[in-house]
Amino acid sequence: MRVRRPQCDPDLEESHRLARRRLTIGILGSISRLFGSQTPERLASLQSQLQYRFADPDLLDLALRHRSHVYANAEEGITSNERLEFLGDAILDLVVTEDLFCRHTDKREGELTQIKSLLVSKAVLAQKARDIGIGNFLHLSHEEDLAGGRGRTSILGDAFEAVLGAIYLDGGVESARVFVTDHLLKNQDEITSDGSYINFKSALLEHTQSVGHGHPRYLVHAEDGPDHRKTFTVEVLVAGDRVGLGRGRSKKEAQQMAAREALEKLGVE
Secondary structure, rough: OOOOOOOHHHHHHHHHHHHHHHHHEEEEEEHHHHHOOOOOOHHHHHHHHHHOOOOOOOHHHOOEEEEHHHHHHOOHHHHOOOOHHHHHHHHHHHHHHHHHHHHHOOOOOHHHHHHHHOOOHHHHHHHHHHHHHHHHHHHHHHHHHHHHHHHHHHHHHHHHHHHHHHHHHHHHHHHHHHHHHHHHHHHHHHHOOOOOOOHHHHHHHHHHHHOOOOOOHHHHHHHHOOHHEEEEEEEEOOEEEEEEEEEEHHHHHHHHHHHHHHHHHHHOO
């Protein structure tokens, strides 16, 4: 006998979802108020740059709270932006994956994965955070500030994700999607064609030399398509073993993608 799956009441589900969101916002906002915050004027300035107005600005303030500030003030780790970063990372993955799936109907899973890896990389997210000016608003310890933390790629990339997590909690997935589209996805062609965001080949060379494996070797594995729209597949060898395979519209792009895959396989950040 086949058991019918019970149908959920959409209005009840929505009510529960909103209740959970209000509870989360209330908890996070209380934490932010308890341990100090940016002035309303400064938060208003950042919201203008984000092109998003928060119903609860305390969420934004919490997203700017780096762990160095938290520990320097003897606060608990839960009051840093790391939980919002965790949430924002998942939202970013969803929004970018959906966009790529719908936009690039002619690309295979491997190609989509390579594009996504670049778009959500810390280097790209950090640059977007710089464009917005997020670094100027971060809560950092005095030592981290003096050490250049406001311009550090890892801190800025994490902050971008934390702000996205805050926007999701404050306004829902559609607000998060608009933010990602406006600040990241609408420029994706420029990002994927600009090797200055991250040089995977240089990073791989630095790693292989540091472990005594010399220079990686890049070999063209295949060339597909007509001359005016050719796609290259390149493999990279380290110490004689193939550790990465990449595809691109040029040999250079394919080499970069192969090096990126190699770095992931080798566990190099």
